[in-house]
Amino acid sequence: METSHQPVMLREVLSLAEQAYENYRSMNEESHPFRILDGTLGAGGHSLELARAYSEASMLMGDRDARMLERARSNFAAAGLDPAQSRFNWMRKRASEIELPLAGSAENPPFAGLDFALLDLGISMLHLKEFKGGFSYEDESLDMRLDEDLQSSAQDLVNSLPEKELADLIYRYGEERASRKIAHRIVQSRPVESATRLAEIIARAIPGPRNRPHPARKTFQALRIAVNDELAEAERAARHLSSLLNPGGILAIITFHSLEDRIIKKCFADLCGAGPGISRYDVPVLEQEQKPAAFEKAIRKSMAPSAEELEKNLASRSARLRAIRRKNNAPGIEKRRAGISK
Numbered sequence: 001m002e003t004s005h006q007p008v009m010l011r012e013v014l015s016l017a018e019q020a021y022e023n024y025r026s027m028n029e030e031s032h033p034f035r036i037l038d039g040t041l042g043a044g045g046h047s048l049e050l051a052r053a054y055s056e057a058s059m060l061m062g063d064r065d066a067r068m069l070e071r072a073r074s075n076f077a078a079a080g081l082d083p084a085q086s087r088f089n090w091m092r093k094r095a096s097e098i099e100l101p102l103a104g105s106a107e108n109p110p111f112a113g114l115d116f117a118l119l120d121l122g123i124s125m126l127h128l129k130e131f132k133g134g135f136s137y138e139d140e141s142l143d144m145r146l147d148e149d150l151q152s153s154a155q156d157l158v159n160s161l162p163e164k165e166l167a168d169l170i171y172r173y174g175e176e177r178a179s180r181k182i183a184h185r186i187v188q189s190r191p192v193e194s195a196t197r198l199a200e201i202i203a204r205a206i207p208g209p210r211n212r213p214h215p216a217r218k219t220f221q222a223l224r225i226a227v228n229d230e231l232a233e234a235e236r237a238a239r240h241l242s243s244l245l246n247p248g249g250i251l252a253i254i255t256f257h258s259l260e261d262r263i264i265k266k267c268f269a270d271l272c273g274a275g276p277g278i279s280r281y282d283v284p285v286l287e288q289e290q291k292p293a294a295f296e297k298a299i300r301k302s303m304a305p306s307a308e309e310l311e312k313n314l315a316s317r318s319a320r321l322r323a324i325r326r327k328n329n330a331p332g333i334e335k336r337r338a339g340i341s342k
């Protein structure tokens, strides 16, 4: 998440990118430019710093929300980086569906594989503070859809699910112990047409002490995850992007809640382990993920923001960073496409 002007765990992300860059150089891969993907572009905070640090790099920048692409492009322009540079590729896509551009030019060859990929999952401060899409307790709307092609909004779920299903959803995706009480109150109060009204209903169902997190926090998280299918998407994206890495390439993922972190932890353990992967969300496990493991951890466990970052930006406290690297001797996408196994 970018919580103020500062993207979360930027120093740690840049240090992983530098490891990937050193590997790229040591492997004499300079026949192609260093290739970076930011699959959750947001306002462009991380991308902007990566674009500055690697001024020759080809960059693929995507977000499932079209408004973020516009914002990131204008932030690039405001920072003096022309968003129309040929090394920049902008994509309105879910991270799990990112395709590498096949067409290129002499000075910017096509993306054959990725040297560094980043996912900074969740929503942006702009979703909470500016877009009024129902993510914030003050919003008049109750939509929560990140992409325009999603069918059901939070309002649809809240007003149409049977009480038990609504309670299960709040429990499963919000880890909310009072899920049944909350679902009961919501059903009694239908129709619920705004985020403000939903937050009031929940605050009445489970009044909490003052100065604690808002009582609706977990229910809002649950609805957002359900509307955007965020957990399955996170796993799909992690597996998909790992398959696009070049040898020595690094995939770094920042999560903001324990449900998502557990999924990434398990998925990375699968990718770095020797056995065939087992997906919790029935995401097909790719052939090249089978033995012997093509990946290794680029960070041994997970990393949390430093004390220094927390002092400046307390909202980053739940961030966790994990990263894997495709082993240097594992075939990259070019060789896999050509059917060469080593």
Ligand SMILES: C[S@@+](CC[C@H](N)C(=O)[O-])C[C@H]1O[C@@H](n2cnc3c(N)ncnc32)[C@H](O)[C@@H]1O
Pocket: 001, 002, 006, 007, 008, 039, 040, 041, 042, 043, 044, 045, 046, 047, 062, 063, 064, 065, 068, 093, 094, 095, 096, 120, 121, 122, 123, 124, 125, 146, 233, 234, 237
């Ligand atoms: C936390 S923000 C990213 C902030 C960004 N790193 C920055 O520094 O400005 C997350 C962004 O990722 C987008 N997003 C979340 N999940 C996504 C996914 N699976 N695919 C594509 N975009 C996604 C959201 O729309 C949001 O704009």
